[in-house]
Amino acid sequence: MRNQLDQFQSLLFEPDDIVGVRCFGGGPVVEKWVRAQKLSNLADDLQALNKRGYNIFAGVNPRKDFRLSGDKNVLLARNLFCDFDHIEPGDGCGMLEFIEMDIFCAGLPRPTLAIQSGHGIHTYWRLDEPIKDIAQ
Numbered sequence: 001m002r003n004q005l006d007q008f009q010s011l012l013f014e015p016d017d018i019v020g021v022r023c024f025g026g027g028p029v030v031e032k033w034v035r036a037q038k039l040s041n042l043a044d045d046l047q048a049l050n051k052r053g054y055n056i057f058a059g060v061n062p063r064k065d066f067r068l069s070g071d072k073n074v075l076l077a078r079n080l081f082c083d084f085d086h087i088e089p090g091d092g093c094g095m096l097e098f099i100e101m102d103i104f105c106a107g108l109p110r111p112t113l114a115i116q117s118g119h120g121i122h123t124y125w126r127l128d129e130p131i132k133d134i135a136q
Contacts, residue, residue, distance in 0.1 A: 001047055005040040008058070011113050012079050012124055013039075017062035020069055021046070026053030033066040060124060077131040079112075085120035095121050 013019065013036035021042065023030040030049060032042055039058075046056050062075045084099050096114060099121050103111065111123040 001043040002040040005043055005046075008113070008115075009036045009039045012060055012126055013062065014078070017078070018064075018066055018075075020059045020063055020067075022057045022059075022069075023049045023054040024057070025055045030054065031067070031069070033063075036062075055118070071134075074134055077134060078127060080125045080127065082123050083117070083120065084123065085117070087120050099123065 009015075009019075015035065015037035017036040019034055019036050019039055021032040021034070021039075023032070023046070026049065032045070034042060050056055059069075059074075060079045060081050061077050063069075064073050064075045084095070087095050087098060096116070099114070100110070103123070109125065112126040113124040115122045115124075
């Protein structure tokens with residue numbers, strides 16, 4: 001899992017970005033805050049929480065400071081993302097192939113990263129330049 005977190009971090013964040021990780025569904029919500037370069041240090045804790053029934057969600061845009069959740073505390077938009085949950089592809093293809101075809105047909109670029117979430121596929125696009133005006 002450490003390697004997966006390292007890959008996630010390297011594709012979506014700058015090393016000093018502040019990342020909020022929320023764990024929910026297995027009991028009281030657990031929040032963890034870390035600089036992106038240290039994200040893989042959470043691997044053992046996150047794996048243990050997942051085994052206890054928690055779903056793990058990492059905010060994909062850096063926060064203004066530690067323990068500041070919510071949209072108003074996003075520093076900038078470095079990534080765009082989309083959740084494709086509860087997809088039923090049919091036609092004998094898998095979920096990822098089905099979603100990639102929809103993305104291709106919409107004329108969108110291939111995602112930087114796609115993750116099987118357990119409920120579907122989450123796709124992420126790293127922007128060439130971050131959007132600093134979040135209202136935009």
